[in-house]
Amino acid sequence: MPIPGNMLSAATESMDPTFTGWRVRLNCTLLSGTGGRNGPKSLSVKSSAAGEVQAETVTMYSVTAGQAYQVFADSSSATEVERIGMEWLTNLGSPVGSILWSLPTATASSTWHRVGVAGVAPAGASRVRIVLSSTAAGAAVSHYWENVYLGSPIRTTGNLLSFATETPEIDTSAWTAGANTTVSRQVPMMSWSVNWYWAGAHVLALTATGAGTASATTVENPVVTPGVEYLAFAYLAPPTTGSNCWIELRFFNGSGTQLSATRGTLAPASTGFHRQKVSAVAPAGAVSCRLAVGMDSATAAQQLRVEQAVVQVAPAVQAGSVLPYADASFEQGVAGWTKTTGVATIARSTPWGDVALEGSYSLTVTSSTTTASTIRSARFPLPAGSGGLGFRLQYSETITAGGWTVTRGVRWYDAANTDLGLTTPAAATAPGPGWWTLFADHAAPAAATQAAVELTLTATSTNSVINIDKVALWQALPLTSVAWSVESAFVRLTLRELSLDDLIRVWRVTEDGTRTLVRGPSGLLDGTVAVTSDLMIIDDYEAPLATPVFYRVELTSPGGSLTIRNSSWATIPHADINLAWLKDPSAPQRNMQVMVKQAPNWARPVEQGVYRVAGRRNAVVLSDVRGGLEGELVIWTRSDEERRNLHWLLDPGRVLLWQAAPGMGVDDVYVSVGAISENRVGGPATELWREWSLPLSEVDMPTTVGVGGSAGRTWQDILTEFASWEAVRDAYATWEHVLLDQRRE
Structure with missing residues (x-):
């Protein structure tokens, strides 16, 4: 690829x-x-x-x-x-x-x-x-x-740090060495995946000049927002498997005073590269952060190598989950989890990558006896108005020794931290072997404003071990929902609780059963596109006007199993039959409504050879297949804004979709527009109306064109690459070019 x-x-x-x-x-x-x-x-x-x-x-x-x-x-x-x-x-x-x-x-x-x-x-x-x-x-x-x-440098989407800090491909000036440390660059022989573009050439090398702690910090201090959880990670290559290497996320106030520091310590499985993560909520008064990496108890000349340093807003393990990343993924420890009853012990798994589903670690629960133990997360605030609503608890588990039964509960609290009780389904046997995702639905009490996940685990044999990862609790919403916009003429399909790495195919289905593939960011969602988030929002700008449609979603797991979802029906209203839509499938921001003066009188050309045979009445005709529709669409623009927008739509010369109101005798058709003419309607020079003649040739639906834009790219990503917004304006011709990351030559 x-x-x-x-x-x-x-x-x-x-x-x-x-x-x-x-x-x-x-x-x-x-x-x-x-x-x-x-x-x-x-x-x-x-x-x-x-x-x-x-x-x-x-x-x-x-x-x-x-x-x-x-x-x-x-x-x-x-x-x-x-x-x-x-x-x-x-x-x-x-x-x-x-x-x-x-x-x-x-x-x-x-x-x-x-x-x-x-x-x-x-x-x-x-x-x-x-x-x-x-x-x-x-x-x-x-x-x-x-x-x-x-x-252009390939950066991690959402990284608050610049490319120079993320990887030392340019130099090491974005890092400053601490005491007992020198910083340099190296190019170790590293075999990264062919499609892994964010790491693997130059790496940062921290060398201890003597015995003790060796560390380095970023020079940059990106802006943060108090109360927001941030995730930092980097690849660390320790000098020995017994080294105490770490990554640390530090927050500072406006005067540069450090307010907090949260450390994630690597449990290395080898001396190769390991991605270590750490997350923390920016405390009150925090305005900036820095990333630090280091190793404790180093001996002289030992080296820690670092690659792909990232600080970003922490992603939710599940969209809408109330659990912070640290408590859901156990990357830096057990976070707020405690054992409330029983003999079981809890700890972060070790070594790195040995037992994990999300990230590189999980929560290890060990029971020496065949008794019940209860573990509970910290309390977390629920969204406003959650009382009486349904919530879904989900986590993943794998049994690594013995056997277990489990009760999946949620303990609820009000605003005064009063315990409102525990809701639980019946106990069930934890399945195995391998990772399994389990869930249970709960109804929040009317006064509930906080919740804690509470699991009661009963070992069925001595010295049983179970590992838990990807814990989430969120308000249960429909797995598939649709909405539509009259102003922009599109249907929004929202898919929730998707499984990562599934291949997705999405069909738009009309009342007569006709299926059409729906377009995504990289082209048609035809079963070759992998799911990268549990929440997916698809805006279908090619849905027909005033025509009921529903969506059939086919999800194929890496193991080959097929899951099918069907949405409810959706219809884009279209009241004025005199108006039609001209749409650019690859750039829906250019779409516009136009007033039709005259629909095309269609012609369908054909390549033919006519041969007159001497002595025969009828000619011999050799004909190719008949071509698609050709004709001239005449429309009006009614303002200077409409006139400018039509030029903007037509300027790239791309394939367009023409949609007229149902009943006008014109099906939705993909067209190429030839040489256009723009004429004044008449009257004084100040007349705003213009008459346009658009020569149309029918073409096939574009199949490889995706909806334009940079998936996941944020304003922070853009500003991180430039010294100021003025520099951004100098680098791009228009804000659309910023969206598409198309810089000036």
Whole structure:
């Protein structure tokens, strides 16, 4: 799959079907290699003699001076280390300064591994070329490359920290070393997944100068909001499995005084990279935060390596859940959970990644006897007006020793913290083996304003162990619901409690049973798109006007099981038959209503050859299939705003959807618009009305076009990349370009 945002073509990126995007630069020949991971092919760079070997892109790619760019690739060689570089060029191809090289990888490896670098295009640069480099010991030594990216730096969505802080691809200036520490960059040989683009080339290395604690903190201090829970994480590679390595989220007030610090300590399973998380609620008075990483009781010269540092608003384990991330996922400990009765013990699982469903840890409950024990979470506030409403408790469990029965309860409290009692279903046997997701529905008492999850666990054999993860409690809402908008003519389909990694297919179904696939951000939701959130909102701008429809949702689990949901019926009202909609399926913000003066008189052309045979009355006609509809739609715009909006809609020249009111003898049709004319209706020069002639040609429904925008991208993501909003305006031509992240050339 092509790397999102890549300036390179798919062939230049993946070397499939061949490597025509690359050429020899120094001391080599280029061949088509096998064993690729982003497609079957790779680029084989074979040395002609001993010494440095270089290959480069044929194309010079446009860049903007002062803007940061990133390049990376996957490489493989059993005998050579490698580096990758960006050669800055003028518009005519003359070099601007020296090549920006990555550090060479620390070791050679025949396993595919990541190499990359990032930097700011210098003054005078308007083009860039990628250069691949290695040093051969002799002739006929092959080095393999593929999965190459060039473009804007790839950042974690929602990260409050800049790209320079998230990963040291540029330098280490975004981090400051604590006492007993030096900070540097390294390029260890790391085999990341082919589609993991956020880590893997340069990493931050903390080196202890002596015995004791070694640490570093971010220079940036992003703004936070008191009362909001934040999640921080980073990949940590400890020097030994016995090292005490950690990540810490710190909050500060307006004068820079530290108000709190919450630490997540790594329980490493190896000396490789482990993602460690920590979460905390910003305390009263907090205005900023910082991220710290470190290791305690280090010996001189020990190193902790760090990659992909992120601080973001903590996601809910389940949409609408009242439990904070720390209490739902157990990434930094047991949080507010306590044992209220019984002999069982509770602790965070260990080591990292051994038993976990969400993140890398879970809650481990161990009972030495066949007795009941009760564990309870802290109390959490419910949404206003929750009294008397239904709530759903859900958690996941796996039995790692013995057996258990469990009672899934919720204890309710009023505003004065008075215990209103426990609601529970009947006890049931905890299923196994493997992870199971269990739930129970509860009704909140009328006065309830707070709740705590309470589980009664009874071991059925001595020394039983059960692990619990992904605990959530939320107001139970319909799994599937629909709503519609008259003003924007779309149906909103809301899907709740989805399972991550399921493949989703969504059909729009009309009363006659006709099914049409619905469009998502990356194209039609045709069963190849994976679910990435338990809550999914789909705005269907291509739903027909004034026509009842419902939605059939098909969810296929990774194991192959199929779940089907059907929504209720929805109808987009459309009162004025003189108005029609022109819609851009890829950019619904451009959609607009227009007044129709005259519908097209359709023609359907056909390619034919007519042959007159001597002595025969009738000709011999060879005909191709008849083409689609062609005709001219005449419409009016009634204001300067409508006139500007129509130009905006037509300017990109994309396929449009024309929708007229039912009963007008025109089905919804996808069209390409030819050369348009805009004429004054008549009267004085100040007349606002305009008459437009739009030549239409029927085309097929676009299948690979997604609804435009950057999924998950926030205003904070945008501002984090720039020094100010003025810099944002300088980088983008319009706010639509900001939405689509289309920067000026």
